[in-house]
Amino acid sequence: MSYVAPVKDMMFVVRELAGLEDVSRLPGCEEATDETVEAVLQENASFVQDVLAPLNWDGDVAPSSLANGVVTTTRGFKEAFHAFGAGGWQGVKHPVEFGGQGLPKLVATPCIEMLNSANMSFALCPLLTDGAIEALLTAGSQDQCTRYIPNMVSGKWTGTMNLTEPQAGSDLALVRAKAVPQGDGSYRISGQKIFITYGEHDMAENIVHLVLARTPEAPEGVKGISLFIVPKFLVNEDGSLGKRNDVWCSSIEHKLGIKASPTAVLIFGDGKGEVGEGAIGYLVGEENRGLEYMFVMMNSARFAVGMQGVAVAERAYQRAAAFAKERVQSRDVAGSKGPVTIIHHPDVRRMLMTMRALTEGARALAYVGAAASDAGHHHADAEVRRQNMAFYEFLVPIVKGWSTEMSVEVASLGVQVHGGMGFIEETGAAQHYRDARILPIYEGTTAIQANDLVGRKTTRDGGAFAKSVVASVRETVQALAAAGTGSADLAAIRATLAQGADALERAVEFIASNAKADVRAVYAGSVPYLKLAGIVLSGWQMARAALAAQRMLAAGEGDAAFLKAKLATARFFGDHILSGAPGIAHSICAGAAGVLALEQDQF
Amino acid sequence: MSYVAPVKDMMFVVRELAGLEDVSRLPGCEEATDETVEAVLQENASFVQDVLAPLNWDGDVAPSSLANGVVTTTRGFKEAFHAFGAGGWQGVKHPVEFGGQGLPKLVATPCIEMLNSANMSFALCPLLTDGAIEALLTAGSQDQCTRYIPNMVSGKWTGTMNLTEPQAGSDLALVRAKAVPQGDGSYRISGQKIFITYGEHDMAENIVHLVLARTPEAPEGVKGISLFIVPKFLVNEDGSLGKRNDVWCSSIEHKLGIKASPTAVLIFGDGKGEVGEGAIGYLVGEENRGLEYMFVMMNSARFAVGMQGVAVAERAYQRAAAFAKERVQSRDVAGSKGPVTIIHHPDVRRMLMTMRALTEGARALAYVGAAASDAGHHHADAEVRRQNMAFYEFLVPIVKGWSTEMSVEVASLGVQVHGGMGFIEETGAAQHYRDARILPIYEGTTAIQANDLVGRKTTRDGGAFAKSVVASVRETVQALAAAGTGSADLAAIRATLAQGADALERAVEFIASNAKADVRAVYAGSVPYLKLAGIVLSGWQMARAALAAQRMLAAGEGDAAFLKAKLATARFFGDHILSGAPGIAHSICAGAAGVLALEQDQF
Structure with missing residues (x-):
């Protein structure tokens, strides 16, 4: 079943509920005119529909695989990622000075939704890269920003977030990875990180790992965690790639869903690279403030995961509605000559309406939140900024929590609409049910x-x-x-x-x-x-x-x-x-x- | 994670809510004394815990497979099925005259629950065999009962229900399989049936297929459907196995869950057997009354599927509770020195209590229904029988529908309690989430x-x-x-x-x-x-x-x-x-x- 981006509903929400007109009047957002926004959304829709949506099922049946420390992604992903970068889609919301389009979050948000509807496993790579970019924009030095961000915006490199360790899941106070200063401004990082999305893959030339670790004198708990850049390949002064750093993928997980996205266990400091023992890392911002920086990035990532919920719900809805219009079974309860398509049956209607209402409601709330974020960042009046940021921040856990919880229900209804066929993997409905299940868990349960x-x-x-x-x-x-x-x-x-x-x-x-x-x-x-x-x-x-x-x-x-x-x-x-x-x-x-x-x- | 049958709760419900004392006073139920029932449940618990529960995960990672028309089940299933039959567990509720134990439904029901908690994929084979036995008890001739039932009760043979065809899912009016009388009392059956659970396997010597088909002069719609016995191997007069019948497994499905249970496409009348073209079948009861007989069997199967819901919910609950008592993460919200096991966190409590309450509530309702069925069949007073049957029949769609819907939610919460580990297949929680999803679909959505x-x-x-x-x-x-x-x-x-x-x-x-x-x-x-x-x-x-x-x-x-x-x-x-x-x-x-x-x- 192909995916068709619901651009009409998106534009309705963007205009009538989220107030595009007001957003386009904000300083720095002037380019987001009604016409431009609709054109961007249409172009994005074409791209994800044509290039990414067809790879979604492929990624499920032929996931990423690991051999000799090298992760090979699903056939077609590498080329698709190249096209994604070349189209400028990684840069929608990022600053123009680093090669981005500098568009408001209200425009980037529907783009993220479409990307995830088309192919959630694929979309995780850009999502994590966005997070890494934002962390550097928040706390990175000018040199770090210039060195790493443009290549991430262009899709040449990708980014990761390295938080979790086996004993430190929701509780980052338990992080143990070590960072030892080398006297030359760099650090040597050692330790094990788990659940690292796209922690290793073959879609880009380099991977910029952002890693939480503790320096030798750091206090215990969350106040002793610092943030480091650990590139897979060191970056020379001229921007070219240097030595292979000491960070290695030891395994990838066998997961319920989002199978195409490699979830890596990363070992820092195995001594197997070209740099001796310990991965070379660079402190971002100040020591012991890592969690604070990570939170900026996490707020954005949490909002994006909420959009993944909306996205998978939309895809599940479209698939179920299409099936319900085709499948002929049983007579109409109000009487009919022969059997009818199941969309005539009231309970199938109820399921489709539930899926649709939950999805549209969550989309509207998230886009309204995105507009508040734009006003919170760009409005000329500080008090208006403050109010809007407070509203956005109030909404972030709701967008993340509610959109993802409802997506599990919607995907489950999507299976149910298909009846017995829904339980057969080839039908495709079950993939959404499996994929959606991670959403209420990662980036904070x-x-x-x-x-x-x-x-x-x-x-x-x-x-x-x-x-x-x-x-x-x-x-x-x-x-x-x-x-x-x-x-x-x-x-x-x-x-x-x-x-x-x-x-x-x-x-x-x-x-x-x-x-x-x-x-x-x-x-x-x-x-x-x-x-x-x-x-x-x-x-x-x-x-x-x-x-x-x-x-x-x-x-x-x-x-x-x-x-x-x-x-x-x-x-x-x-x-x-x-x-x-x-x-x-x-x-x-x-x-x-x-x-x-x-x-x-x-x- | 091992399964421990909740015999204490089962006995509480059996005694205090379902009224075992009253049931044991019913004519024909006198053997179901309190002592005997508890002993049966304990013995059943030991068997399923020791023999079947350990095979549950094996069946998920090494499902049944098909090669050259032969289905090989998961390693260990064949031996376990032999032990199941030898232990008398197939016969718990079936008549003593055919080798069963003749115990009330109130006793058989907890046994079915345990069996399914231990290994739902395995349990489907006995479940379908129960259905076939009941259909024959309802409408089979004395000769048919004597010929087929004892070997099914003993576990030597198994049974199936062949209803669904590609165009006839929920709507059996659309069934097209043909049955042509041969003049010698037998029929030749041809057509294709899909979604046939254990339609082909290697766990028993013979498979007794019960098949819905139309005779040449049958009216259209549901009033023209007859029920036939189509044994995989014909049964000679002396009870020994004869020629290979013309029924063949052409494929098995690639499913979201219950993977160990082979879901077969069966072709009747391919001409490849030892009987010429057309599978040889025997009419059960009268022509054109097949659906009516099937409904008797379906009511029982629907109730059993409701128990599968309770069963998978119980297993998911036990797994989540065990994890929550072990996993250490974050401090207590009311303050604690260091991190605590997550069962201290109020929201984990809430999830576990939700799982537990839904499971216990559905169990209690089903067992009360089972007792009503016993009174409905066995009470000396016709009016009391009538009232109890009406109550039981009122409950059947609720037990089936509600217990299975809640089981999907409970299994989903089970994943959530595990956090990121829940999404990793090896943890085991995800299997229940996948397995449970069929329950609100099969045997009637x-x-x-x-x-x-x-x-x-x-x-x-x-x-x-x-x-x-x-x-x-x-x-x-x-x-x-x-x-x-x-x-x-x-x-x-x-x-x-x-x-x-x-x-x-x-x-x-x-x-x-x-x-x-x-x-x-x-x-x-x-x-x-x-x-x-x-x-x-x-x-x-x-x-x-x-x-x-x-x-x-x-x-x-x-x-x-x-x-x-x-x-x-x-x-x-x-x-x-x-x-x-x-x-x-x-x-x-x-x-x-x-x-x-x-x-x-x-x-």
């Missing part, structure tokens, strides 16, 4: 996102910012009340959104008021709180979409069939997804006793 | 179960029986009110169960009153209705369990730690699962507009 949402984003100011978000939701409830006279859809959406806002407020109040007195009870409901926020805020965006659609329909603007579908999908979101909000609020506010009652040996 | 629940079980009598079930739930609400003074747990359970009963009643009323006026709206909510029923009725059983636990604790009976855990788990079920009931009722009663609004080309 949903629980880690929820900790961030509760700890950094909600309780730190006693719930004040979270409540201001609820107040914004209520403005939309008011607008629905004003616009909704006579529209059954808007009235229904208003009712479920109002309930959702109340539920979210109850949860915020419970969390804020118990944060000190009963911290375990608060965290017992942390993931339900994240999901509740995901549902209510996505539902909010769907409600805003319904209002925009209603207005445009009344004005005779736009594509009527598209706008009516948007209205119906928003109605569905309200009745089937937002309607669950009060139940979740109950589980947050009343559920801790059941969560925490058992002794360890009762499990 | 969840939508098919929901059609049954709505059509045959709810609207046929205007919702009267469904409302009588709600009334039974309310009796437990009353009992909780009476018992609950002073117990925060019972009070909380009472509140959520009362809400759940109201929600279920609203749904029943909506469905019953709209069944004729707006059938599409009713079916738009059919799967949510099934899930709501699953949640409320499982929650009801957990509430009954809480009452029993409370009573036993007060009386100083039983294992206090176990009973306290049961009470806490029931509380959790109420606050975290039952609390979702009103939202689902909303989606059933108000959600049809959104489900059905779009035109086909808007998808």
Whole structure:
């Protein structure tokens, strides 16, 4: 099944919900005119549809493989990556001075979505490279930026993030890798890193590893971690490649999904390279501030993983919808002469609408977040910047946590729509079910996102910012009340959104008021709180979409069939997804006793 | 990770909720004394733990394979199947006259659960054999029963169900396989059947295929389907094996999960055997009544697949709990000196409790259904039989649909508890996530179960029986009110169960009153209705369990730690699962507009 990028929905969201017009007025974002953005999205769509989408299944059946320390990626990936770089797609959001296009995050975000819908395993390489670029932009010296970034932006080199060690997964305080200063400004790095995405591969000439390690005198815990550049091949003064560094891939993982993307175990300091023992590394920024720099990069990577959720959900939806229109089975429940295509069956409709509503809602929320990030970085007014950054940062764990959790559900429904054929690998639906499962885990599990949402984003100011978000939701409830006279859809959406806002407020109040007195009870409901926020805020965006659609329909603007579908999908979101909000609020506010009652040996 | 059968919970449910004492008083069930049942369960537990559980992972990495029409199963399966038969485990519930143990369904059900927890791929062979035995018991002649059943009960031969064809999945009206009478009482069968579980294998001497096909003069649709026995090897008068019949495995599927179980495409009538062209088959019962017979067997198979859901959920839970007690990562949210095992983290607790509560609730509901089936078959009073059969038949689609849907969620949580390790195949958690995904599909998808629940079980009598079930739930609400003074747990359970009963009643009323006026709206909510029923009725059983636990604790009976855990788990079920009931009722009663609004080309 081929993938067709939903550019129409993307542009609707970019324009009507995320406010492209406002973004294009921001200093430095002037090039992001409506016309340019649509052209970029269309061009990106063509590229990923033609070049990357056809390789998605190939990557699943013929994954990357390791032999003698060399990883060979799926046939076609290397050429596709070359074309990706040549097309300028790695550079969409990166600074013009380093060869990028310098476009706003609001434009880069749909591009990331398409890339991942087309081929999630492939897309991980650019995603990690983006992260490495951002870390260097944040904390790298001018020389480091000039030396490494342009070749990463052009796709000549790629980047990685080396955080995890066997004993240090979610808990980076446990990192043990060592970095010993050599007196010449360089360090020798040794240790083992695991779960390194594209830690070794054959798609680029060099790999720029960014590695967390401890210097000899570093304090224990997260305050003693520094960030280092460890290139696979050292880079000479003239920019040419030098000696093979002492970093080696000892194995790649046998995974449930995203099989084409090699997940490497990397050994630093085996002594097998051309540099003696210990990988040569260069400190980024200051010693012991590695985690702080990594967090900048991780926030961006977390948002991108959220987009992977939207992306795989969209692909699963498209595949299921196409199958449902073709597969003939059983009569219509309301009566029909013979068997009909299964899209006529109400429950197949329900599944497709669920997939569609979840995907559109998560997309809208993420793009709105991207626009807030743009305003947060570029707005002329410092107070407006601050507010927008706060909103973006509030949304990051939600975009990451909620979009990925819902993607697992959507991919599972995608299998279900296919019936027995969904369980046969060749059908393709199962690949999405397998691929999606990593998303709520990597770049911080949903629980880690929820900790961030509760700890950094909600309780730190006693719930004040979270409540201001609820107040914004209520403005939309008011607008629905004003616009909704006579529209059954808007009235229904208003009712479920109002309930959702109340539920979210109850949860915020419970969390804020118990944060000190009963911290375990608060965290017992942390993931339900994240999901509740995901549902209510996505539902909010769907409600805003319904209002925009209603207005445009009344004005005779736009594509009527598209706008009516948007209205119906928003109605569905309200009745089937937002309607669950009060139940979740109950589980947050009343559920801790059941969560925490058992002794360890009762499990 | 080894599997340990939860015999303590099983016996608690069998005794306190399903009423073993009453069952053992039924005519023909007298052998099922408390002592005997516990001994059978313990013995079964030892067998599956020692022999079958260790082969589960082997079957995933070295699945059945096909070469030259011969299927070779995973190494060790053949010997294990021999031991299974020799131990008498195929015959637990089958009649003594054919070599079985003749034990009640209430005893056979925990055995089926254990078997599937230990090794679901293996268990499918006995499961299908059970189905074939039951079809013959229902409609086979005395000669057919004597000829085929004892060898199936002993494990010498196995059985299959041949329903599906490429164009006939859920819709058996589309079956095209032909059966031409030969004048000697036999038929020649030709056609292609797909998705035939253990349709070919090397674990037994013969395979008794039960095949749906049409005779030449048969009417179209489901009323023209007959059921035939087609043995792989013909059976001579003296019971010895004769010629190789004309039925052939042309391929086996490459599946997402349950890989050790060969899923065959079978060709009937290729002319390659020793019998000429056309597989020789024998009519079971009367012509054109095949679907009716198949339904008897399917009800039993559907219940068994529901148990597979409970089984895989239990195994996933045990694996996750064991990991959570070992894996050290991050400090306690309430403060700790160093990192702790992750079972200390509230969100890990929440996931484990969710897995546990869903599994225990579904187990309890299924066992209660099994006891109703026993009373429905064996009670001396015809009216009591009728009532019990009606209850059992009401539960079958719920046990099948709900237990399997929840098993997908539980297996997914099992992966999540493991973090990044969960995505690595060698960890084992991912196998359950893949295996579970077939359960809501085969033996009738969840939508098919929901059609049954709505059509045959709810609207046929205007919702009267469904409302009588709600009334039974309310009796437990009353009992909780009476018992609950002073117990925060019972009070909380009472509140959520009362809400759940109201929600279920609203749904029943909506469905019953709209069944004729707006059938599409009713079916738009059919799967949510099934899930709501699953949640409320499982929650009801957990509430009954809480009452029993409370009573036993007060009386100083039983294992206090176990009973306290049961009470806490029931509380959790109420606050975290039952609390979702009103939202689902909303989606059933108000959600049809959104489900059905779009035109086909808007998808």
